[in-house]
Structure formats: structure tokens, C-alpha cells
Amino acid sequence: xxxxxxxxxxxxxxxxxxxxxxxxxxxxxxxxxxxxxxxxxxxxxxxxxxxxxxxxxxxxxxxxxxxxxxxxxxxxxxxxxxxxxxxxxxxxxxxxxxxxxxxxxxxxxxxxxxxxxxxxx
Numbered sequence: 056x057x058x059x060x061x062x063x064x065x066x067x068x069x070x071x072x073x074x075x076x077x078x079x080x081x082x083x084x085x086x087x088x089x090x091x092x093x094x095x096x097x098x099x100x101x102x103x104x105x106x107x108x109x110x111x112x113x114x115x116x117x118x119x120x121x122x123x124x125x126x127x128x129x130x131x132x133x134x135x136x137x138x139x140x141x142x143x144x145x146x147x148x149x150x151x152x153x154x155x156x157x158x159x160x161x162x163x164x165x166x167x168x169x170x171x172x173x174x175x176x
Contacts, residue, residue, distance in 0.1 A: 069094070071146055073102050074131060074139040077112060082128035103129055111135030 076091055077083060085103065089096045106112040113130050131139070 067142055068146060069098070070102055070106060071139065071142040073099070073106065074111065074135055074142065077129060077131040078136060078139055082115065082117075082130050084126070084128055088129070106135065109134075109138075111138050 072092055073088065076088055080087075083091075085096055085099045088103075089099045092099065103112060107114060107129075111132055112135050113132050114127050115130055117126055117128055
């Protein structure tokens, strides 16, 4: 697996984590998501911008006081809910492939170790 593929999978995993958090809660602020996911506020901001641009997350204002900083909450859209399911399936398929590869490697190393132990020194 190449570096670009790994980066894409990592981005998908982070997006999936964010979609899960939004699906598990009614509405969230960036700060709440950052604390819950244990990632930087900047990363949450970056991911949310991507998800909003794809229509997976919507933004709702909840502060109406003029002169104050605009406060927003992020909500999973129906399209986002579908993407969450698709990403979960893709993530589990990828993990299964990784598990099978590691299991095969473990079995190979176990056989090799047994052979090395049988040879007298």
C-alpha cells in the first residue's frame, strides 16, 4: 500500500470518527468535537469544511446576539448518515484484509520459528 493510499485511508478514518460523533449527538460545536475526539481544533475545522462542502454535514447558527462571535453547531445530514454507513463498511472491509494479511504473516513466522528451534546448535 502506497503512501497516498495510507493518507487517504487515514483521512477517511478521521472523517468517519467525526461522522460517528455527529451521528451520536444532536448538535456539536467544533470545540466539543475536538475534545471528544482528542484531536486539534484545526483538524476538526479542516474535516468539517470538507464534510460541509460535500453536503454530509450542515451548519446551524444558534447565537442571535449582534456584535458577538457567531456560534454554530454541526449536524449530520441524511447524505452524511449514508456516507457514515458506507465509510464504516469500507473501513471494516479494509481492517478485515489487514487482519488476514497479519494472520498469514503470523503463521509464516510461527512456522519459521519452529523450524529454527528444531535445528540443533
